[in-house]
Amino acid sequence: MTPHGPSVRQGIWQTAAKGFAAVLLLASPLSAQEVTITSQGGDLQLTGRVAGFDGTYLEIEGPHGPVIVDLARVTCAGAACPPQQGYVPTLRMSGEPVLSGFLLPALLEGFAADRGLSLSRADDAITLTTADGTVALHVVLTQTGSAEAFADLITFATDVALTLREPSPDERARAAAVGLSLTAPADGVILLGNDALVPVVSPRNPVRTLAPADLIAAYAGQVADWAAMGQTDTPLTLHLGLADSGAVEAFLAQLDAPPATTIVHHPTAAALALAVADDPGALGLATLADAGVAQTVTLRDACGLTASPRSVDLHTQDYPLTMPAFALVRSAVQPAIVVDLLGWLRSPAAAAIVRRSGLADRTVVPVPLNDQGERIAHAIDIAGPQTSLTDLQATIAQLRARSRLSLTFRFAEGALALDAASAANLRRLALDIRDGVHGGRDILLAGFTDGAGEAQANRDLSAARALAVEAALLDLLGTLPADVDLGTVGYGEAMPIACDDIAWGRRMNRRVEVWIGD
Numbered sequence: 236m237t238p239h240g241p242s243v244r245q246g247i248w249q250t251a252a253k254g255f256a257a258v259l260l261l262a263s264p265l266s267a268q269e270v271t272i273t274s275q276g277g278d279l280q281l282t283g284r285v286a287g288f289d290g291t292y293l294e295i296e297g298p299h300g301p302v303i304v305d306l307a308r309v310t311c312a313g314a315a316c317p318p319q320q321g322y323v324p325t326l327r328m329s330g331e332p333v334l335s336g337f338l339l340p341a342l343l344e345g346f347a348a349d350r351g352l353s354l355s356r357a358d359d360a361i362t363l364t365t366a367d368g369t370v371a372l373h374v375v376l377t378q379t380g381s382a383e384a385f386a387d388l389i390t391f392a393t394d395v396a397l398t399l400r401e402p403s404p405d406e407r408a409r410a411a412a413v414g415l416s417l418t419a420p421a422d423g424v425i426l427l428g429n430d431a432l433v434p435v436v437s438p439r440n441p442v443r444t445l446a447p448a449d450l451i452a453a454y455a456g457q458v459a460d461w462a463a464m465g466q467t468d469t470p471l472t473l474h475l476g477l478a479d480s481g482a483v484e485a486f487l488a489q490l491d492a493p494p495a496t497t498i499v500h501h502p503t504a505a506a507l508a509l510a511v512a513d514d515p516g517a518l519g520l521a522t523l524a525d526a527g528v529a530q531t532v533t534l535r536d537a538c539g540l541t542a543s544p545r546s547v548d549l550h551t552q553d554y555p556l557t558m559p560a561f562a563l564v565r566s567a568v569q570p571a572i573v574v575d576l577l578g579w580l581r582s583p584a585a586a587a588i589v590r591r592s593g594l595a596d597r598t599v600v601p602v603p604l605n606d607q608g609e610r611i612a613h614a615i616d617i618a619g620p621q622t623s624l625t626d627l628q629a630t631i632a633q634l635r636a637r638s639r640l641s642l643t644f645r646f647a648e649g650a651l652a653l654d655a656a657s658a659a660n661l662r663r664l665a666l667d668i669r670d671g672v673h674g675g676r677d678i679l680l681a682g683f684t685d686g687a688g689e690a691q692a693n694r695d696l697s698a699a700r701a702l703a704v705e706a707a708l709l710d711l712l713g714t715l716p717a718d719v720d721l722g723t724v725g726y727g728e729a730m731p732i733a734c735d736d737i738a739w740g741r742r743m744n745r746r747v748e749v750w751i752g753d
Contacts, residue, residue, distance in 0.1 A: 270313030284391045287566030288317045294568040300414050323370050324570035329377035330384035330397025338592050345588045346579050372572045381481025396563045399481030401655045425562040426659035428594035431544040432520045432556040435529035439515045444535040448737050456495030473498045474519035482558050489739050524593040538734035549595035550641035553732050555739045559656040601638040614730045621690040622729045637750040644704050644747040651703040665711040677720035679750040680704050685741035686728045698725025704747045
């Protein structure tokens, strides 16, 4: 958070208040979460909900957006007003049990150890104290699904949402209705790490590879038995985790039809694994660490491209069932120790804890061109009028002397806007450039598209996406270091990493990759 002096804050208050004071004076009665702020002269009032407080400055979300005021210079009325004396920094975090109940407590232990603080836990609350017994931070962790975490963020019931998916269009719309943007800026999105879903079957089922299109069709209720997927004629039973799990919600959102009504939802990962292992006709989706006694299955698409949850493919998010674990921060107005904690969550020390928890951490790893043989072979195999062998040779020649970084940027169909994981990746790349990690090297932002549309239009779109990433990167950096050379290129539909026969394959292909040279 960039600090502002009282005069600047007062100016923000005065400018905003003058614009809609009359409207605010006619506001509806206070809800349990609302407060009323009155200026020192008593002539201006603002009614809204507390979005953030850093011990000095208070952020109020009013009918016309956020206003930040110096609490000492106004009068605050309402149960949610922070105390003027004896303030204890508090951070509310709600979301997926694997994050709020397991990963975050481990991360808080690591943060406390790094900062020389003591940690105590009582139920779902964790308290960090200094050596003299002063409470430095009180953290309240609430275990919910991703949908409830977004709802908590929208209703001001939490400061940080811990999710395994991005917000849906409906959640974005409901947030916008209360003045909250869930299309978060890079600073408001922390990518904690990546987990993955993997298809699982019974060990008595001989299937070891499955087409993504068949997986989608099965869970959309379009397949009733294994014979329809080229296997022996065995009735198909479908299994998933809890319906309100962010991972399950994200997967079901990729279906091209309503989910099958026969899906069995299980309360725990262990229950799902046991049910699948016991039924030769079962098909399930489990998290990578929770397959248990069930047999994992590799995805192989209609183009012959294999997708498996290798560590490198989780880092690049090239595995189609990758589940990014997010912390979405509601307000930048936070106590200094919370700002410190949120920054520490992006540190190597935090990444080590994430890695030990079984997730792929945020470490940026190189992916040399020589390690992408299947992708290159497929590109050669499908070369034709749209992307010729000559085009492909030129592409490989340009990339041969470089290594791809695991940071990847992805887009909606036909769009230039980055998704939440890409926003976090953009911030990471900007910080690495600022800190000299890539000093003396050239960085190439290489854009790619799916195969829909004409070849030249796709090359133009891929180039535009690479330029959009470059512009966003330069906006974060302000000034590009003199020893870094940044360039862009658009390759269109060349070198796909997935088949275009289903939506998620096309989504994987719409990307900008980062290639580093000497």
